[in-house]
Structures are given as C-alpha cells and as structure tokens.
Amino acid sequence: MATKILLDCDTGVDDAMAIMYAALHPEIELLGVGTVWGNVEVPLATRNTLRVLGLVGGDTIPVAPGAAGPLAGGPASFAHHVHGDDGQGNIHDGVAVRSPAGISAAQQIVELARKHPGQLWLVPVGPLTNVAAALALDPELPRLVAGVSLMGGAAGCPGNVTPVAEANIHKDPDAAAAVFRAPWRIVMAGLDVTTTVLLTAAHRERLAAGGEAGRYLARILQHYGEYYRDEVFGEWACCMHDTLAVAAAAGTLAVRLAPVVHVEVDTSDGPARGQTIADLRGAHRGYPEQPGAHTTVLLEVDPRLAEEAVELIAAHRGSAR
C-alpha cells in the first residue's frame, strides 16, 4: 500500500524535485501540500508548488498556503541567492497556475491527519512553522499521524547557515523545538545525509533529455548547482536535500545508519541558536537505547536515491499519473 504523505515546503529548487518525486512515485500517495516561508516568500512558494504539481499530474492535489514568517514573530529572511529571485533558478517561468486551497497549511495538516488517522506522514522540508501551528491547533495531532519525516538540522556534521545550525531549523528554532518535543515519531533527514546524496552534471543531462517535468527540473537546477559549485563543492553539483525526507517517510530510501536518540533544539540567543543537539555519545557502543528518545537521526544512507529519483522524473512523459 502506498504511503500517505502531506508535504510542507518552501518551494525552492530542491523542494520542486521532492514534489515531483512524491507525486510520481508509485509507492507514495501525495494527499496535499502546504507551503511555508523559508527559501522564498510564501506566495512564491505557493505559486511554484502549483506550477510543479502541474508538471507531474498533480492538478487535483490541494495546496494550502501557510505561515509567512517565524512562529514567535520577528523578521523573515529568505535564500534567493541559492534558489533564484523566483525560487526556481531564475527561469522566470510565466505559466499560469490554479488557485490554492481555501484553508491554511496548518488547518490542512489537522484535517488530513483526522481523515486518515494513524496513516499520514507529515513531511516538512522547510521551517517548521506550519507544523508547530498545527500542534497548537490540535494537541492530539501527535497520536493522529504515522510520524514526521523532516528535512532539517545537522547532528554530527557542520551546519550551513552557522557553524552548527542548518537553515530550516535556524529560521524558526521555536517552531522546531515544539516539533521535536511533541510525542511523535520523528525521522530527521539533516545535513548529515542530505549533503551525501548529490545531483551531478550527468544527472542534469539525463533530466534535460527527459519529459516536460525532467526538462523543467534540469532548467531550475542550473543556478542551484552553480551556487553549490561556488560556495560548497568547487564543482557543479547539488544536494538533493528535501527528496530524502520524502523517501525516508515512504521507505524508498535505503538507510544504513540511523540511531534513535534524544534531539534538543537550541532556542537560546547564544552562538548555537538553531542547532539540533543530537545525543550521539553512544557511537562507540552501537548507540544503546535512550529511554524516551523518539527521533531517528539519519546518519548514513544509500546515495543511489539520486539515480532513482532522476530516472523516475526524467521518464515521466504525460501529465497524468
């Protein structure tokens, strides 16, 4: 049976690929998408989400707009230098899109969770503002969902916006702290693994030779890979990031090392603000059980997810599933 997934994203280049993967993978049933501030402003994230869904036969999947900034207020910052002015690699795609749903992303989380009790995986791949808002709306949420598989954090590797903090968590540490504290199963796909599954220039060529979705993804990846070339890797390559959280929820990611450990989000005003403090001290002894821990931290995964996702998307020819 396909895994029921609700994506929550700040679309974003890597988010676009995650949406395509979730919409096209035969073992995934994508029930809805929420949008959130983060990589880009929320109206742009909503627009991009609707556009990408249109490329993969997802025209009936509801898209609910969410929070425009952090849970506790304060300024929102974005990552247009990574994702482009349009959040889609500066391709400035002019194709018209349909209207979003008439409910908020947080409301949609609660409604879908109540409609499919025990079956829904929440897959947030941006700041956790919408998920924290949904927890506030419905305190029973943790027992209504199958789990939360999120892209965010850095457990045993450097951060990407500070030496120790990853962007999604750093943008809204208060929301993240609420999500990590809630009594549900969490799978954390952080930089530990998302920087190990890379799209190369060859992958991009395969996408460019594919159908409409593949060609769109190849176009938006160009600028994104240039950012990584200049700032991170020294050659054209991109982290897949968000797709890993989708695949982890669906069981389509081969996981090699993933201990269940305590994770605390630093919400102080100190230099570690936004860090996901994961207790990996048991490494020398094979990570003995930590009573009360409920977060599975992915530390090593099979990088062949990149090939599989590229092939799935490149091979898609029509707009129907």
Added chain:
Amino acid sequence: MATKILLDCDTGVDDAMAIMYAALHPEIELLGVGTVWGNVEVPLATRNTLRVLGLVGGDTIPVAPGAAGPLAGGPASFAHHVHGDDGQGNIHDGVAVRSPAGISAAQQIVELARKHPGQLWLVPVGPLTNVAAALALDPELPRLVAGVSLMGGAAGCPGNVTPVAEANIHKDPDAAAAVFRAPWRIVMAGLDVTTTVLLTAAHRERLAAGGEAGRYLARILQHYGEYYRDEVFGEWACCMHDTLAVAAAAGTLAVRLAPVVHVEVDTSDGPARGQTIADLRGAHRGYPEQPGAHTTVLLEVDPRLAEEAVELIAAHRGSAR
C-alpha cells in the same frame, strides 16, 4: 632545540601520563607545572603532580597550585568516578611529596612567559581557569608565548559531558571563551583526536613490565580503563587525552588533518553551554583560509603516539633524566 613547555593540569590519570611524557621526552623541556581544579580538587591535583614528577626525575620542576573553581565563581564539580577518589585510580599511594611553589599557577604562567619571551608553549589540559587568570594578570601574555596547546573541546564529534560539550571546556566556559578569544596561536587537541589514540590492555602490560614510572602508570590506569570499558568502549581501553596536547606543542605528534578555523565557546545558559563551536563548513573545499582565525583544530592524528609514549615511559629506569 627542545620545546619549552609549561603544563597546567588537574592530575588525574591521563594528566599523570602527560606529565611523564613531558618530563621524559628528549625534545621537551618542562619548565613548570601549574595545577587546577577539574578531574579532582586542586590540593589533590597538586599532590598527584608532585608525586608523578618524582617518578620521572622532575624533582626540581616547580609546581604552582592554581584555581580551586570556575573563573566566575559558582560550584566546582569533579570526576572522581573516572579518576578514582585519589585521582590516581584508587591506588591510595602514600608516598610523601615535596612542597609546591610559593606562587600561584597564574603567576607562574606570567613569570615563565616573561623569562622566555616567544618560546614558551602553554599546555593546559584541565579547565582553562588558570590561563584566563594569567591573561587578566598580564594582558601582554598573548604576544609573550609561542602558543597555547590545549586538551579540550569537541569540534566535529560528540561531547563527553553533554551531547556537544567536552568536560574541560564545560567546567569553565567563561575562562575558555577568554582563552579562545585572546590573540595567540591555539592548538586544540579535542575529543576529535583524543578519543582516537587509545591505550590498550597490551600497552598497560608493557608499562607494568617497565621501570618505576611505568609500573605506577600501569597501576593507576586500571580503574580508568574500567571506566572506559563500562561507559564508552565496551572493552578495557583508555583515551590518552592530555598527552596529545603536550605532543602537539612539541611537534612530536604526527598530525594528518588540522584546519585553522574560528572557534567560539558557547557561554549561554542554553543546551550548548560549553560547546567549542568550530567553523568546519569548509570541509568540502579543503578548508579555505578564514581571515582572523587563529585556532588549529586537530581532526586526525597518528595514533602511534600511544606506542611511543608507552615505550618512553616504560623504558625509564632511573629517577634522573
């Protein structure tokens, strides 16, 4: 020419080995030792230091007692569960020792630095309280010494007292922050490397078959290795810890990876208090230069230091150098 070293230690089992190594190594001139609270109370650290120096012909090396607790006040905690009630593996050695020097450890740092301008390596292997006090005593200290080679912190690996903090830094984050901020060259031998250079049961047997110093070290190591067996490794083995900072200062440690990066100590009251936040984000590009950075963080070293140190100590037969 031998490297002039001033050790500052909270003796402790691994400190005892570091003292022996520093006193016996032909490429090291050990000019003095300061003692500090940490593994044990400072009077005990002083007693143990004097005892250990007596075993390796160091009877004329001055030992200056230092701080009894953290720089900013507040309670001091110790690690008798690791080092034994006597700080020497519960051997309860009754041998009488000589008197310590009549100056404080901080004063001794300043005096020796001024006596050997530009030549002295400070090697603190406990909490950094004495070194911070010396900085306050003499603000010119940073330009008077060759550098600071310290055992402490965790840059890219878990901590040992919290998920992210190592004991020496966590015990006095304010002192550590002052030391890492001061404009001198720092070499950080943290858990990244000190947990990779291990003493095994075979090393202990070699020591037990050696001279008086080796036999003493073999005795005090027993309890220490049992702690590591039960709490860390699952088999009898010990981290050498403090000897690495001595060897790094003297150039007798083969260093394989050690970028010069910014390091900030978390002095907040958040969950990362006491963490050494090292900026390792340049890893994918071979650690490009970070302007203003002055801390060399050891990330990979040759573990054969263990054999070399064991052999040096086991082979010592007399009490004269």
